Amino acid sequence: MDVRKPIATxxxxxxxxxxxxxxxxxxxxxxxxxxAIEEVRMPPDYPTDVPIVYVRKDxxxxxxxxxxxxxxxxxxxxxxxxxTDEQKEPRFEVVYNLFSHSSLCRxxxxxxxxxxxxxxxxxxxxxxxxxxxxxxxDMFGVKFRGHPDLRRILMDIRWVGHPLRKDYPxxxxxxxxxxxxxxxxxxx
Amino acid sequence: MxxxxxxxxxxxxxxxxSIEHDPDDLWGDSRIIVNxxxxxxxxxxALRMVAKLNGETIEKSYCEYxxxxxxxxxxxxxxxxxxxxxxxxxxxxxxxxINNVVYSMSVERLLGVEVPERCVWIRMICCELARVIDxxxxxxxxxxxxxxxxxxLYGFHQREEAYTLIEKLSGARLTTSYTRIGGLAxxxxxxxxxxxxxxxxxxxxxxxxxxxxxxGNKIWxxxxxxxxxxxxxxxxxxxxxxxxxxxxxxxxxxxxDQPCMFYKDVEFDVPVSQNGDVFDRYLIxxxxxxxxxxxxxxxxxxxxxxxxxxxxKRVRIPDKDVVYNTMEGLIHHFKFFMTGFSVPEGEAYTxxxxxxxxxxxxxxxxxxxxxxRMRIRGPSFWHYQSLSTMVQGExxxxxxxxxxxINIIAGELDR
Numbered sequence: 001m002d003v004r005k006p007i008a009t010x011x012x013x014x015x016x017x018x019x020x021x022x023x024x025x026x027x028x029x030x031x032x033x034x035x036a037i038e039e040v041r042m043p044p045d046y047p048t049d050v051p052i053v054y055v056r057k058d059x060x061x062x063x064x065x066x067x068x069x070x071x072x073x074x075x076x077x078x079x080x081x082x083x084t085d086e087q088k089e090p091r092f093e094v095v096y097n098l099f100s101h102s103s104l105c106r107x108x109x110x111x112x113x114x115x116x117x118x119x120x121x122x123x124x125x126x127x128x129x130x131x132x133x134x135x136x137x138d139m140f141g142v143k144f145r146g147h148p149d150l151r152r153i154l155m156d157i158r159w160v161g162h163p164l165r166k167d168y169p170x171x172x173x174x175x176x177x178x179x180x181x182x183x184x185x186x187x188x
Numbered sequence: 189m190x191x192x193x194x195x196x197x198x199x200x201x202x203x204x205x206s207i208e209h210d211p212d213d214l215w216g217d218s219r220i221i222v223n224x225x226x227x228x229x230x231x232x233x234a235l236r237m238v239a240k241l242n243g244e245t246i247e248k249s250y251c252e253y254x255x256x257x258x259x260x261x262x263x264x265x266x267x268x269x270x271x272x273x274x275x276x277x278x279x280x281x282x283x284x285x286i287n288n289v290v291y292s293m294s295v296e297r298l299l300g301v302e303v304p305e306r307c308v309w310i311r312m313i314c315c316e317l318a319r320v321i322d323x324x325x326x327x328x329x330x331x332x333x334x335x336x337x338x339x340x341l342y343g344f345h346q347r348e349e350a351y352t353l354i355e356k357l358s359g360a361r362l363t364t365s366y367t368r369i370g371g372l373a374x375x376x377x378x379x380x381x382x383x384x385x386x387x388x389x390x391x392x393x394x395x396x397x398x399x400x401x402x403x404g405n406k407i408w409x410x411x412x413x414x415x416x417x418x419x420x421x422x423x424x425x426x427x428x429x430x431x432x433x434x435x436x437x438x439x440x441x442x443x444x445d446q447p448c449m450f451y452k453d454v455e456f457d458v459p460v461s462q463n464g465d466v467f468d469r470y471l472i473x474x475x476x477x478x479x480x481x482x483x484x485x486x487x488x489x490x491x492x493x494x495x496x497x498x499x500x501k502r503v504r505i506p507d508k509d510v511v512y513n514t515m516e517g518l519i520h521h522f523k524f525f526m527t528g529f530s531v532p533e534g535e536a537y538t539x540x541x542x543x544x545x546x547x548x549x550x551x552x553x554x555x556x557x558x559x560x561r562m563r564i565r566g567p568s569f570w571h572y573q574s575l576s577t578m579v580q581g582e583x584x585x586x587x588x589x590x591x592x593x594i595n596i597i598a599g600e601l602d603r
């Protein structure tokens with residue numbers, strides 16, 4: 001099969017529309033947070049649709065809060081929160097896909113986190129991050145510091161292992177004799 | 189006091205998870221714990237809610253899901269891009285065609301493949317047809333839950349007719365798998381446009397009928413106005429999108445604001461309401477069906493004959509006569525289905541206004557025929573999360589109304 005050189009076409013219609021806005025925003029972000037911004041990957045140079053901002057783990061909540069509340073940014077909508085298993089050190093990347101309802105512009109924030117490390121929770125910025133973080137914990141085993149209710153969400157509470165890790169086996173069973181019972185402590 | 193039931197439940201569970209409540213004491217302060225679901229006719233799909241009731245009022249509740257978890261994201265990392273199309277049907281099974289289209293679009297974006305004009309128009313027909321039937325089932329089932337059965341049947345007939353149209357396109361009614369990366373499984377049959385127009389004209393009348401049947405109904409209004417209110421700030425906090433967000437006054441429609449395909453070339457309005465209750469969500473969906481029907485009739489006028497496949501050799505599935513009659517065609521066919529095509533390294537989050545809200549595919553490719561990460565952002569996930577907050581302090585019967593109105597589809601919730 002014909003495998004061509006990688007082409008950065010997935011910028012699509014975003015680039016002509018938001019290219020300059022992104023540049024000013026990234027500069028403002030760098031001026032505000034300095035060393036906390038580890039790396040920035042801009043679209044035509046990297047094959048990505050929107051800029052990726054790598055933020056140091058401990059500084060993620062102030063950065064997200066700034067992106068949400070600052071008038072130049074106004075990324076008020078958490079479109080998605082997920083993670084990827086990069087199979088190198090540090091192992092995981094927690095991904096925040098943000099969307100601005102006012103400028104209709106998107107940006108992606110990433111945090112590199114080693115296996116067993118904790119990321120500060122984003123619930124104080126968006127309440128809706130709660131379940132998404134639980135899912136990342138369930139699927140990847142990335143823990144979130146300060147999360148009020150970090151239980152498994154998709155898998156059974158007695159499940160062993162984190163399915164979306166790359167070394168997790170594709171086949172196998174874990175059978176439980178009874179269903180998950182009601183947990184009255186959650187209703188207090 | 190312990191009894192045998194509690195002992196049995198506690199057996200083999202961690203200490204923090206044991207039930208310490210005395211079963212005889214649950215009525216002590218007139219509060220009861222009610223478990224609704226996972227299999228309950230009022231819970232749409234295998235959803236579960238555990239609520240602490242004071243009389244009929246929900247004091248506190250928590251929701252659980254995952255009973256139909258099929259590891260779609262893991263499958264996405266272990267199937268080729270072509271193989272994964274069939275799994276996207278099972279996300280939101282009420283509007284399977286939208287999932288097909290958005291998935292194909294997201295892979296095409298990573299590949300840099302453009303599809304021809306007719307293909308895009310047919311994909312738009314798919315999206316709007318699927319949106320109409322998704323909204324019809326949402327408002328229909330919501331009304332059935334609250335006791336308005338005949339309303340549901342009006343909509344359901346037109347829904348079956350729409351499935352007949354979809355069957356003509358793709359050969360299947362529910363699990364369509366219609367799109368291919370870089371094209372479609374097959375062209376629309378001869379005379380499809382006129383059939384579509386006839387269906388649109390009939391559905392317009394049916395929607396008017398449904399509207400006059402229910403919208404002014406006193407009982408319906410009493411059950412829905414001011415119930416399950418979720419205002420604009422809360423919607424933003426919980427990342428609501430689609431009709432639920434528009435019912436609360438968030439004026440955003442990705443078809444209009446981040447137009448892909450040919451949505452710039454068709455005219456439609458974006459209905460927005462302010463109150464964010466069950467009744468407004470119903471009104472928004474009724475209005476959106478009308479807009480979708482407008483779009484469909486415009487497309488039926490604009491669509492022209494032409495190719496439906498991109499000519500990009502990487503994604504083009506070879507024609508059958510080439511496969512059967514030439515050696516190169518046979519090799520191409522074999523390699524396509526056995527190895528799959530490689531997608532260049534890169535990542536993209538592709539979003540589209542699905543029937544329930546923002547449907548996104550976040551695909552990370554490392555240059556192989558299988559994706560490195562296939563994240564599916566289903567709108568229902570974010571809507572269902574807010575249900576506990578939405579119904580806190582409301583009556584238990586209103587929970588059923590609220591749940592029906594936010595249209596949770598377990599397929600895209602659990603993935």
